[in-house]
Amino acid sequence: MAKAAKKEKRSFLKYIKWFWILFASGILFAAMLFLLAGWGAFGEMPTFERLENPQTNLATEILSSDGKTLGKFYLDDNRTPVPYDSLPENLVNALVATEDARYFDHAGIDARGTLRAMIFLGKKGGASTITQQLSKLLFTKKPSGGVERILQKVKEWVIATRLERQYTKEEIIQMYLNQYDFGYAADGIRSAARIYFGKEPSQLRTEESAVLVGMLKNSSLYNPIRREELVTARRNTVLGQMAKYGYITEQEKDSLQALEMDLNFNPESHREGLATYFRMYLQKFLNRWIEENPKPDGTKYNIYLDGLKVYTTIDSRMQRNAEEAVEAHMKNLQAEFFHQNTPERNPTTPFVDLEQSEIDNIMERAMKNSARWRAMKRQGKPESEIRASFNEKTEMTVFDWNSDSYEKDTILTPLDSIRYYKTFLRTAMMSMEPQTGHVKAWVGGVDYKHFQYDNVIQGARQAGSTFKPFVYAAAIDQLRLSPCDSLPDTQYCIEAGKHGNPDPWCPKNSNGKYSGERMTLKKALANSVNTITAQLIDRVGPGSVVNIARGMGLTREIPEVPSIALGTPDFSVFEMVGAYGTFANQGVFVKPVTVTRIEDKNGTVLYEYVPETKDVLSKDVAYAMVNLMEGVTEYGSGARLRHSWAKNQTVYKEIITGYPYELTNPIAGKTGTTQNQSDGWFMGMVPNLVTGVWVGGEDRSIHFKSLTYGQGASMALPIWALYMKKNYADEELGVSKEAFEEPEALSINVDCTKILEEIKEDVDTEDDLDDLDF
Template structure:
């Protein structure tokens, strides 16, 4: 019996021995495979340094002064990473429940899931952990095929275990969500939350988090914009997983699964969103900055890939108010412009007062300056072929105020489209805090996608009467005039050869009339009386006016001739706002500031701005000039800011539809209108905010045929008024309603109460109001 038992044990021993040999060999083989993978036998493996600092393309982010993202700058990856603590708990729970239920229990490889996947050949779910998915996203890329797929999987396992050693579970979750491409330029969870739901990740609801986690399976297939029903089912699957692992109750699951998907699609692109013109200015600013400020190793920062954070002065709320005001007014103004330029009213529309030959010259220049011409020219196409292409009809999408999203599809020749776009009025608006120079709002046009020329800083147009305050300031500064001093409203001529003029200069008032009365400077500026302004520049000389204007930030060439008193210099809104800020800031010029700080992706400060200031005027002179401009809004051409005429004066109904604004706080300002109503300006100030607005056509021959519509008070002032009304509705913005601060021991008399009261008492008829510019 004992011998039989011993013989039986001997017969089984070889099997046991070979089992352990095979088992051990298998284990050693697996170890060898992993070692070979780690040594790079199956392809390059990431170094320790790369594991510590994985490379991803990061978008540059523009941040407003109130902490909102204005937009981003990127080539392919619109990615802005966020820390784990900024992820909502429900998002992390949805991720773990759906993608890796035992995430917190393994070290990169889920053994149980792997065995299950091998046993059932993947039919009952895969075994890829969150760490492995991150490894694939970071280091191995898209799934390979054939034998390479197996070697890639091994590499992912190795990298996953290394990631688990180098990072915490929380960091891995954040990295994975930050790197995933959710489609529609939604690179990473922050972009995805903003683009698909219009909010930051921390504000995502459970059902919204479930949508985004569901997209992780395949963001192209499970995309809510393209396949709503499929994504809804996938979202409900995620909610089911959350209930299965007790992250939510069954009751919550049932309730949430009944909800519709509330997608709030907000595509992020360089041509759409808030502050588009300002963001393009920032792009140019950054390109110049990186050229002058290389990295420590001498390389240039890449503004599209290096994840810079640019902190700006613009307030997102005020920017929105500005864009809303521009949109509301320009849409209405354009309607009237179209009305005046129908074929039966203007055969040369949109041009006025031009011969056909002159229009041909303008169109020829526009054609040769177009991107289409320049692109074809670079490609070596002959001029004849290029010209012919401009006469061929083609399908295109054009701007249209009356269509959804302000676009419509049409068929036009490229030449016709050039003329079509010339029918649209352009605008520019900038708003600045005069004490700091911080620019709070910047609108360079009506629609960046279709009108990419930034009229705030790229354009320059004649300033009209908005230049007159510089003349008055020079007179107050050098001759010690006060707002209450008076000069006669008579024809006034400046002799030839005086102040550099070749011929005698005898400017007329806008209505061609002279009252013959003595007018206070306050009244003369309020009503843009040209004869009085001519007398002032004759007394102080054009050189003195130019010197003051230059010290207030106007950098363009200004001829030192008397005619500049009426606004012949071509200036832009950017410099005009900075200059007017000197008046509001008690004579101290502060150069406009748009960027306060730049940081790299790690938060290291690379740039901090230093204010540029200059003492230009004394406090008394600055205050007296502001006092003069207050008259413009009290009883001059800016008076419609305060008064209503619609109730009993129908003659003005057509130009004040939607008025009055009825602003009651102290406001200083100046309207401006150039020859033939080609340009309309309004510069408006309260103690802590200076805002400039310009409106006009692309060419000076594109303008209204009547002063009622073509003056600055009709074209530009309404934008300022609507913007300020919206600002005042939000008390958090802190826009001042107080009076301008009067200097102590003011040496210039500004109390013209009796004179002004006498004038106001006379203004009780429609004709009087019309004479004042209403």
């Protein structure tokens, strides 16, 4: 018995010995794994410096003057970090409750969770802590197999313990949420909150935070845009976890789970969102700035990776008002254009009054300027093959005003798609504060995704009658004329050889008639009387007009010939708004500005704008010009801003959204229409805002046949009116309704009260206005 007991005791001690040997070996093996992982035996490990400064690609953020994000520049990562104190408590609670309930109690590795995962083989939940998930995001690549996955897990453990030593719990949560890819270019929690819910992270409601935390399991699988039911169920699971751990009550859980998922999807791609045309202009601006301003070490900044902050002058509210005004009017105007340009009514549609050979030349140029032609040319394709490809039908998505998304899928040949796009009228609009030059709104077209040519700054078209104020300014400045001075409305010719004119020049009025009366300058400009404009440029000379125009920022070539008086030179909306700002700013030209400051990711100022100004006109002359242009909106071609004559006229109800406008505050402006109604302009001013609008076809041969539809007062003015009505509806914008400031001791007589009363009696129908714009 004693021997048996002794033997049994030795066996037991043997088992105990082997248990401790195996246990110690396991500990040593684990320790060795950790040491080898820490030494980099299983692959590169982050250095101390990398742990202090994790390498992430940061998008450049574009900020509006009212503190909103207009968009971002990024390649793969649309990431803008936010600090921990900008994360709502409900988001942090949802994250901890769902992903790591003991997060604040462990040092990077959850022993209980790890043991549970090993015993149940992960069937009752994983063991990965928030810190481990961060280490996986930051420093490890996706494993290719089982062994590699085990080794990566070891590396994650090592990195997690290092992260816990280097950072606070709050900093780790901040880094994790800023790093995670939520899909649809939503890199990090700020992009996710903006893209899926249209708000900043701090504004997220509990149920919205639950959606985003639910996506952390697998953002591709649990994506609310693609799988709403699945994501709603996952959201409810997160809410259940929050209730389980006491972050919300059972009653709150039940009420939140009953809610429908209220998404507000705002994709942040380069071709979508607010101010797309402006953002593309800004991209070119930044690329030029980068070339001229290297980093201290001589390398160049990268707008896609370096996390710059660009502070712009654009006001997001005014920008939205501008885009909505353009959309509302252009949709109606385009419908009327399609109605008038059917093949039955116009066999050469969309071109008007062209021979087939002229149409062929236009299509040939368009084909050779297309992206398809250039791409195939770069590939070395022969011209015959390139041309043949333009006649092969292909599936494509095209712009369409009549669909909800303004897109439709169709099958067209590339050549037919070129003709299709030429049927659409184009537009441009820019709004600027004249005292500072700050550009407040910028709309370069109807839809950047399909019309990428920016008509604000890339396009230049004939200015028409919107150039006449420069002629009047030169005359008032040099001849000391007054808006109340008068000239005869009779045929007027400038003889050949005078002012460099090769042939006699005898301009006609738009209606082909001459009243024979003496007409005040105020009435002449309001009615765009060409004969009086010709007399003025004859008296001051084209050179004087060109000098004033150049001083006011019109930098394009202006030939010194009398015909410029009627607006034959081409200008961009950008230039014209800057120039008109001189009138509103008491004769001081302020160069339009779009960027006020650029900072690096640490907040260091890299660029700060210095205003560029120039005294061009005296205060008296500038005020006299404003007074002249107020006549345009009081009883001239812009008078429909104030009156309701067209209230019951079908023609205007069809194309002019929001009419009648019935604006009552002081407004100075000028309409403009070029030959054959190819271009319609309206330049409108109140004391603290100058806005220019242009509407026309891609080619000058694309236009309305009649002046009724094709004049600036019908094509462009309604956009200005809609925009201003929206601005006035938001009193926080502070857009002026006051009178323009009159200089002290004004030396130019602008009180033409008696004469104005007579004119107002003469103009009492909308038909009268149709003849006033050209």
